[in-house]
Amino acid sequence: xxxxxxxxxxxxxxxxxxxxxxxxxxxxxxxxxxxxxxxxxxxxxxxxxxxxxxxxxxxxxxxxxxxxxxxxxxxxxxxxxxxxxxxxxxxxxxxxxxxxxxxxxxxxxxxxxxxxxxxxxxxxxxxxxxxxxxxxxxxxxxxxxxxxxxxxxxxxxxxxxxxxxxxxxxxxxxxxxxxxxxxxxxxxxxxxxxxxxxxxxxxxxxxxxxxxxxxxxxxxxxxxxxxxxxxxxxxxxxxxxxxxxxxxxxxxxxxxxxxxxxxxxxxxxxxxxxxxxxxxxxxxxxxxxxxxxxxxxxxxxxxxxxxxxxxxxxxxxxxxxxxxxxxxxxxxxxxxxxxxxxxxxxxxxxxxxxxxxxxxxxxxxxxxxxxxxxxxxxxxxxxxxxxxxxxxxxxxxxxxxxxxxxxxxxxxxxxxxxxxxxxxxxxxxxxxxxxxxxxxxxxxxxxx
Amino acid sequence: xxxxxxxxxxxxxxxxxxxxxxxxxxxxxxxxxxxxxxxxxxxxxxxxxxxxxxxxxxxxxxxxxxxxxxxxxxxxxxxxxxxxxxxxxxxxxxxxxxxxxxxxxxxxxxxxxxxxxxxxxxxxxxxxxxxxxxxxxxxxxxxxxxxxxxxxxxxxxxxxxxxxxxxxxxxxxxxxxxxxxxxxxxxxxxxxxxxxxxxxxxxxxxxxxxxxxxxxxxxxxxxxxxxxxxxxxxxxxxxxxxxxxxxxxxxxxxxxxxxxxxxxxxxxxxxxxxxxxxxxxxxxxxxxxxxxxxxxxxxxxxxxxxxxxxxxxxxxxxxxxxxxxxxxxxxxxxxxxxxxxxxxxxxxxxxxxxxxxxxxxxxxxxxxxxxxxxxxxxxxxxxxxxxxxxxxxxxxxxxxxxxxxxxxxxxx
Numbered sequence: 001x002x003x004x005x006x007x008x009x010x011x012x013x014x015x016x017x018x019x020x021x022x023x024x025x026x027x028x029x030x031x032x033x034x035x036x037x038x039x040x041x042x043x044x045x046x047x048x049x050x051x052x053x054x055x056x057x058x059x060x061x062x063x064x065x066x067x068x069x070x071x072x073x074x075x076x077x078x079x080x081x082x083x084x085x086x087x088x089x090x091x092x093x094x095x096x097x098x099x100x101x102x103x104x105x106x107x108x109x110x111x112x113x114x115x116x117x118x119x120x121x122x123x124x125x126x127x128x129x130x131x132x133x134x135x136x137x138x139x140x141x142x143x144x145x146x147x148x149x150x151x152x153x154x155x156x157x158x159x160x161x162x163x164x165x166x167x168x169x170x171x172x173x174x175x176x177x178x179x180x181x182x183x184x185x186x187x188x189x190x191x192x193x194x195x196x197x198x199x200x201x202x203x204x205x206x207x208x209x210x211x212x213x214x215x216x217x218x219x220x221x222x223x224x225x226x227x228x229x230x231x232x233x234x235x236x237x238x239x240x241x242x243x244x245x246x247x248x249x250x251x252x253x254x255x256x257x258x259x260x261x262x263x264x265x266x267x268x269x270x271x272x273x274x275x276x277x278x279x280x281x282x283x284x285x286x287x288x289x290x291x292x293x294x295x296x297x298x299x300x301x302x303x304x305x306x307x308x309x310x311x312x313x314x315x316x317x318x319x320x321x322x323x324x325x326x327x328x329x330x331x332x333x334x335x336x337x338x339x340x341x342x343x344x345x346x347x348x349x350x351x352x353x354x355x356x357x358x359x360x361x362x363x364x365x366x367x368x369x370x371x372x373x374x375x376x377x378x379x380x381x382x383x384x385x386x387x388x389x390x391x392x393x394x395x396x397x398x399x400x401x402x403x404x405x406x407x408x409x410x411x412x413x414x415x416x417x418x419x420x421x422x423x424x425x426x427x428x429x430x431x432x433x434x435x436x437x438x439x440x441x442x443x444x445x446x447x448x
Numbered sequence: 449x450x451x452x453x454x455x456x457x458x459x460x461x462x463x464x465x466x467x468x469x470x471x472x473x474x475x476x477x478x479x480x481x482x483x484x485x486x487x488x489x490x491x492x493x494x495x496x497x498x499x500x501x502x503x504x505x506x507x508x509x510x511x512x513x514x515x516x517x518x519x520x521x522x523x524x525x526x527x528x529x530x531x532x533x534x535x536x537x538x539x540x541x542x543x544x545x546x547x548x549x550x551x552x553x554x555x556x557x558x559x560x561x562x563x564x565x566x567x568x569x570x571x572x573x574x575x576x577x578x579x580x581x582x583x584x585x586x587x588x589x590x591x592x593x594x595x596x597x598x599x600x601x602x603x604x605x606x607x608x609x610x611x612x613x614x615x616x617x618x619x620x621x622x623x624x625x626x627x628x629x630x631x632x633x634x635x636x637x638x639x640x641x642x643x644x645x646x647x648x649x650x651x652x653x654x655x656x657x658x659x660x661x662x663x664x665x666x667x668x669x670x671x672x673x674x675x676x677x678x679x680x681x682x683x684x685x686x687x688x689x690x691x692x693x694x695x696x697x698x699x700x701x702x703x704x705x706x707x708x709x710x711x712x713x714x715x716x717x718x719x720x721x722x723x724x725x726x727x728x729x730x731x732x733x734x735x736x737x738x739x740x741x742x743x744x745x746x747x748x749x750x751x752x753x754x755x756x757x758x759x760x761x762x763x764x765x766x767x768x769x770x771x772x773x774x775x776x777x778x779x780x781x782x783x784x785x786x787x788x789x790x791x792x793x794x795x796x797x798x799x800x801x802x803x804x805x806x807x808x809x810x811x812x813x814x815x816x817x818x819x820x821x822x823x824x825x826x827x828x829x830x831x832x833x834x835x836x837x838x839x840x841x842x843x844x845x846x847x848x849x850x851x852x853x854x855x856x857x858x859x860x
Binding site for chain 1: 467468469470497505506509510512513514515516534535560563564567568570571573574575576577675676677678679680710711712713718721722724725726727728729748749750752779780781783784785786787788789790791794795796
């Protein structure tokens with residue numbers, strides 16, 4: 001067997017340490033033991049919208065769809081039919097830093113489903129042929145007479161679906177305005193013009209550039225023995241000398257120095273509002289966990305400040321929904337406050353959220369609030385150890401965004417050591433109002 | 449798995465699962481009265497987390513979050529379900545709060561809760577899919593309480609009084625049939641003692657279900673929503689099916705797998721998405737409600753494709769009602785359906801939920817094994833017979849799209 005570099009990491013609430021194997025080609029294999037009848041096999045690729053440009057925006061996601069369209073060995077549909085007929089769930093997802101493909105399936109008697117799942121998953125990852133008849137010919141998006149509709153049209157339907165979702169629309173408006181140059185500013189799904197016209201060769205070129213051994217982490221989770229499965233994974237993932245390339249590196253952007261306001265209108269009845277902030281890199285483990293604490297205290301759950309102060313205790317009932325979200329990313333993470341409100345009260349809604357942010361920066365948080373956040377985040381980690389797919393997703397995300405599993409291993413210790421002063425300092429560093437993009441989506445009748 | 453009965457005759461299912469850090473407890477409360485005002489039981493359920501005689505709403509929210517105890521209360525068509533989820537070390541604390549909520553809720557904040565609910569629903573209804581789904585339920589369950597959606601609740605909720613809520617709450621506490629299901633890493637004897645301690649005051653009585661049975665559709669019903677800026681048409685089409693006690697239930701599960709529930713290899717997915725590129729989202733699902741169920745298909749497609757999508761659905765429905773499925777398709781659908789049922793027990797919450805729902809339905813916690821055996825024994829004749837029994841009957845169709853697209857599809 002080839003020379004493997006083996007390390008281990010502790011994943012809280014799992015019975016055994018996670019095993020991490022790095023192959024000479026750079027491909028990483030991770031095994032996490034989890035008792036139960038289901039297994040998960042996934043491969044995480046370190047590419048997504050971050051590696052796109054204005055001409056091929058959406059190619060990562062389009063490729064993700066096309067990876068299911070057959071290989072030299074198996075025609076389109078064989079993978080889905082074979083694994084789904086054994087009770088498996090197969091799918092994939094694309095985001096800015098990553099694209100991943102997974103199968104969660106009953107392991108079957110004596111683990112018999114593992115071998116076939118691994119064989120088909122590795123085959124799909126290494127040998128997608130993307131046939132012309134599946135991708136469909138490029139076409140003019142304004143031509144309404146197209147009758148032969150293939151995968152391009154499926155993705156265009158997905159783009160249309162996202163346009164009709166108010167929360168997605170306001171997220172895109174906010175996101176686009178949070179960056180000046182960084183590729184995170186693009187929407188992962190791309191647009192109809194690009195998806196209708198991109199060629200098969202452009203998609204294949206993108207695959208060849210980024211689906212390299214050092215960019216792929218394969219994760220196996222389930223009630224299995226690593227001594228049995230690791231040699232099988234190595235054998236299945238034969239990269240046949242595929243060469244690695246350095247991934248592009250992008251300069252991090254600084255948060256805004258002046259608040260930016262963005263307005264949009266739609267045929268809706270309520271108002272949607274989003275505050276967006278740039279934060280630290282996901283690799284900055286401690287600051288990332290502090291942001292999770294801030295998010296928990298400010299806007300997650302019925303006891304959070306925003307919910308209590310702006311919904312429960314409010315006499316004016318301006319807000320219908322309010323919450324926060326910390327989204328960890330490789331180069332710069334995001335912190336969002338999202339709300340739905342009565343449209344006639346837009347200015348008041350913005351100023352009430354501003355006041356809450358100002359209060360957080362000026363007065364920080366209480367010890368009691370910090371204790372609450374710590375307890376809830378600890379319980380969230382226990383939840384993330386309950387299913388084979390959640391375990392795989394957590395491992396995959398940190399291997400892709402941070403390149404290691406230190407975050408998982410050190411999470412509970414770092415969390416325990418966080419102080420109220422550190423939370424206040426981080427809030428002041430990143431969340432003052434001048435650093436926010438404030439985006440609204442209003443009913444059409446409020447235009448002008 | 450162990451089943452036993454508390455002193456107040458409430459049945460409990462206990463499933464010990466070692467090496468699981470979080471405990472799950474699920475309580476089913478069976479609804480059996482016709483609602484006099486739309487949304488009473490929904491509002492009562494929402495208010496259970498808004499204060500008790502010893503904890504106001506804020507204190508309750510703080511205490512739950514400070515201890516990472518999740519209590520989720522859901523009002524469904526036939527029951528109210530209470531879920532408790534917490535780290536093992538907090539289970540007694542969680543049960544004490546759950547018991548307080550069930551026994552001592554005050555409903556003092558009901559006017560504020562009404563305002564909150566109306567706001568949340570108005571926000572939901574800005575989603576074209578949510579708006580269409582609401583309309584679909586209204587269409588297939590016309591004049592029945594299953595058809596009450598967000599819109600009716602927004603319109604009627606102000607008429608609900610505190611007295612209405614207290615009456616519903618007294619039924620909930622003392623009359624309606626209940627059962628408890630536990631899954632977690634706590635010894636059975638310990639959890640039994642906790643249940644005796646915290647749930648001894650709960651009561652239930654044998655009462656008839658006085659709710660009205662769903663009237664089956666006698667003719668096709670179509671309901672249209674015009675939305676001029678919609679990028680996609682939202683389409684729901686559904687048929688009446690029987691409840692879970694029907695002998696056809698296993699075949700309906702399999703039909704759902706075949707048509708649109710089995711991920712990337714179902715018929716609708718393959719024919720309408722993969723071959724025709726008509727949609728990103730297409731799926732089928734069903735609810736075998738006690739008073740009458742429904743099986744429905746959802747597709748979102750570019751507005752100009754409405755007629756093509758409807759024709760495609762029609763062809764697939766016709767095919768499954770007139771032609772035998774192949775032996776291979778039958779075997780694949782069976783193994784897919786049976787295999788996927790393992791996902792229903794992957795966590796303590798899922799397992800407690802599954803065991804609890806069968807007990808609440810008087811099917812017994814062994815029903816899951818019996819159901820799997822029945823699915824395994826289905827023949828292609830059973831599938832054809834069941835499909836033609838339900839899918840050749842009238843359907844309810846609801847579509848949201850711009851006016852021109854509805855006109856072009858000859859729907860206006």
